[in-house]
Amino acid sequence: MQILDSTWLINMIEKSGTSPEARLLAAFDILTDWLEAPSIKENLTQSVEANTAPKLLLSYLSNQAKTTKAAMPEMLAEQMIFLLSSAIQAHLHGNHQALQHAKQAAQALIKAQCEKEKLTFSINKKLYAIAAGFALIALIGGAFLIQQPNAMPIVN
Template structure:
């Protein structure tokens, strides 16, 4: 399988796993969904879990790049960017194929903290935390690490609740809570 075919497989698998979940989607169904035979898949990925890890790496790269680009397009200063996170989430929640967070799903389906898939999900959240901490530090927060953890916690909660309830209300409430957190942090 060529690199471009491999990339195409990972992209199609990402969409299928995001929609259906990891355990629920077997390799036979994945082969039908992607148009790639199981034999061809196993030539590039020794296990389904290796394919899942490849999809998580791709999703991490795509999502973080998109989030940061959108946040930086919406606000010029660090304080505004911390709030813009929630505006950007609102854009994501409004997408017709929004199905919550792939990393939350992965950590739920692979709960052992030592499992590589759980680790990939945790790493995604760590990288988002690092971005929020950088913004909090630049904004002059009294305790930037604490504020970054709080923003991440608020963001994660908003993702889950937007999947369960009215996304517009959730975004408005999360943004208002973020404003309170920033004020409490001296930002």
């Protein structure tokens, strides 16, 4: 079964989150529950998840990452796939906290990609405000000097 490239997983993710950020992270909890279900682990071969690229999930996660205004949405989606695949493998080898640890790493990646965009906008906004302030002062000063030509005496 190709769980990472299934419409079932996409539908579950879609239902699990109200924001793009929540949907990006929902896969970790869904897969944790799925892997803990009776008889799933016994029927899942370890090589199934590692050998194929989940194009459907990659496309979905890329679209969600774009909606979050991530700096590099395709890269973020690929990183999420890597984290999910690696965590599933670790879970199958007995590390039952792997998906939760991967989720924490994913949260940091999302935050880093989205904060950069917000930070850039915030800095640009401040720079524009400072530049506008200087321009306004220069205009007022220039207008004052034009109105009163004797305000600044010329020294010979």
